[in-house]
Amino acid sequence: MLKGIITLLVFQFLGECITKLFGLLVPGPVIGMVLLLLFLILKKSSFESLDNAVTLHLRYLPLLFIPAAMGIITQVDIISKEFWAICISLVFGTIIALAFCAKLMDYLTIRQEDKK
Amino acid sequence: MNIEALTTYITTTPLIWLLITLGSFKLGIIIYERFNKNPLLQPIIISYFIIICALFMTGVSYEEYFKSVEIIHFFLGPATVALALPLYNNLKYIKSLFFPILITLLIAGTFSIVLAVFLLWVLGAQLPTILSMTTKSITAPIAIITSEQIGAIPSLAVGFVIITGIIGAVLGTTIFKLLNIKHDTSKGFALGVISHGIGTARAIEISQKAAAFSALAMGLSGIVTAIFLPLIVEFLK
Numbered sequence: 001m002l003k004g005i006i007t008l009l010v011f012q013f014l015g016e017c018i019t020k021l022f023g024l025l026v027p028g029p030v031i032g033m034v035l036l037l038l039f040l041i042l043k044k045s046s047f048e049s050l051d052n053a054v055t056l057h058l059r060y061l062p063l064l065f066i067p068a069a070m071g072i073i074t075q076v077d078i079i080s081k082e083f084w085a086i087c088i089s090l091v092f093g094t095i096i097a098l099a100f101c102a103k104l105m106d107y108l109t110i111r112q113e114d115k116k
Numbered sequence: 117m118n119i120e121a122l123t124t125y126i127t128t129t130p131l132i133w134l135l136i137t138l139g140s141f142k143l144g145i146i147i148y149e150r151f152n153k154n155p156l157l158q159p160i161i162i163s164y165f166i167i168i169c170a171l172f173m174t175g176v177s178y179e180e181y182f183k184s185v186e187i188i189h190f191f192l193g194p195a196t197v198a199l200a201l202p203l204y205n206n207l208k209y210i211k212s213l214f215f216p217i218l219i220t221l222l223i224a225g226t227f228s229i230v231l232a233v234f235l236l237w238v239l240g241a242q243l244p245t246i247l248s249m250t251t252k253s254i255t256a257p258i259a260i261i262t263s264e265q266i267g268a269i270p271s272l273a274v275g276f277v278i279i280t281g282i283i284g285a286v287l288g289t290t291i292f293k294l295l296n297i298k299h300d301t302s303k304g305f306a307l308g309v310i311s312h313g314i315g316t317a318r319a320i321e322i323s324q325k326a327a328a329f330s331a332l333a334m335g336l337s338g339i340v341t342a343i344f345l346p347l348i349v350e351f352l353k
Contacts, residue, residue, distance in 0.1 A: 005194070008194040008197045008198055009194055011197045011200075012193045012194055012196075012197045015197070025265060025346035025347055025350060026265075026342055026343050026346065027196075027258070027261035027262055027264075027265050027342055028193075028261075029192070029193045029194075029196035029197055029257075029258075029261060030196060030258060030261070030262075030338070030339060030342040030343070032193075032196070032197040033196055033197050033198075033199055033200045033203075033338075033339065034200070034339060036197055036200035036201075037200040037203055037204055037207075040200065040201070040204040041204065041207070046201060046204065046205075050201065051201070053198070054198040054201040054202075057191065057194055057195040057198040058195065058198055058199070058202070060141070061195060061255075061256070061257065061313065062141070062158065062159060062160040062256070062313075063137075063138070063141045063160075063163075063188065064188055064189070064191050064192050064195050064257065065160070065192065065256045065257060065260060065274055066137055066141065066160060066163060066164075066167070066185070066188065067137075067181075067182055067185045067186065067188050067189040068189060068192070068260050068270050068271055068274055069160065069164065069256075069271055069274040069275065069278075070164070070167055070168075070171075070178060070181060070182070070271065071178055071182070071269070071270065071271025072164075072271045072272065072274075072275050073168060073171065073178055074178050074271070075269060075271060075272050078242070078244065078245055078269075078272065079272075082236075082239075082240075082241045082242065082245050084239065085235070085236050085239035085240060085241040085245070086236070086241070086245065086249075086276075088235055088239060089232050089235040089236045089239070089241075089249060090232070090249075090252070090276060090279050090280060090283065091283060092235060093228070093231050093232035093235055093249075093252075093280075094232075094252075094280050094283040094284055094287075094310060094311070095283065095287060095291065096231060097224065097227060097228035097231055097232070097253070097310050098284050098287070098288060098291055098306055098307070098310045098311070099291050099294075099295055100224055100227055100228075101220060101224035101227075101228070101305070101306040101309050101310055102291065102292055102295060102297045102302050102303060102305075102306035103295055103297065103302075104219070104220050104223060104224055105216055105217075105220040105224070105299075105301070105302040105305045105306060106295075106297050106298055106299055106302035108213075108215065108216035108219055108220060109213060109216045109298075109299050109301065109302055110298065110299075112213065112215065112216060
């Protein structure tokens with residue numbers, strides 16, 4: 001699995017380097033993700049060690065954002081002041097966007113099928 | 117026996133907070149699975165409450181806590197890179213519905229952000245909250261690094277990401293039924309674009325095809341948002 005872990009770290013490193021070098025606004029790891037995707041497309045397959053390393057990282061993914069997420073305890077001020085605005089935006093924003101997205105995708109899919 | 121040395125060790129070692137964080141997450145997983153993976157009982161939420169209680173009881177500050185568990189935070193980087201693999205594995209589905217996918221991704225993805233921001237703005241929310249809301253539909257690791265990039269509050273952003281995921285997972289099936297959505301691919305894709313990983317976990321219960329499209333949508337919208345959002349925010353500033 002070591003080869004897989006090294007692969008992930010190397011692509012992250014490359015991504016961060018490119019971001020710094022060209023002064024990009026895109027976060028480095030996302031560039032690393034795109035590079036790894038391109039690498040896999042060119043290589044036409046993954047390898048076992050990478051599969052294992054990816055599973056290791058993604059299996060407990062939510063665990064990895066607990067340290068950042070706990071910062072919420074320092075934001076009590078904002079949350080209590082803007083509680084209702086946040087709730088309404090989250091609930092209605094999500095419901096309407098999900099409905100719109102599903103309907104649009106379904107409409108375009110049906111249209112494409114009709115054309116054939 | 118040196119009780120004093122023991123107490124000093126326990127109160128100063130980062131190990132204790134690593135143990136509480138990992139242990140509470142494991143407990144969260146056990147509870148989540150016991151209740152048939154109910155989306156409302158995300159392991160991270162159970163973990164959240166346990167750690168908040170522990171911090172509250174010991175009076176440890178967030179900065180001290182973060183320093184102790186920073187090693188966990190580090191792995192967000194390689195985990196983001198790792199997201200390339202599920203995206204690669206599902207990339208073959210893109211060909212069958214290339215234009216519906218591309219158009220929906222761009223239009224619905226933009227619409228989702230604009231709508232949430234507009235609602236906050238109308239209701240008088242401040243700029244940091246509004247910025248933190250813009251990453252609500254992308255997977256949390258990308259949301260954290262992108263929100264840092266645009267000057268939002270990462271912890272608030274993660275909170276919004278998780279709640280958006282849960283709302284989509286809980287209400288998705290009902291919404292699809294009301295709107296008479298025909299294709300599983302549309303259901304999966306919508307869940308992935310709007311509710312990222314939590315939505316994808318829900319899409320697995322709809323069908324294999326829905327799950328594949330959800331994973332595809334989640335990866336694509338993560339990349340597109342991380343690339344364009346910082347540019348747009350920079351431009352508007």
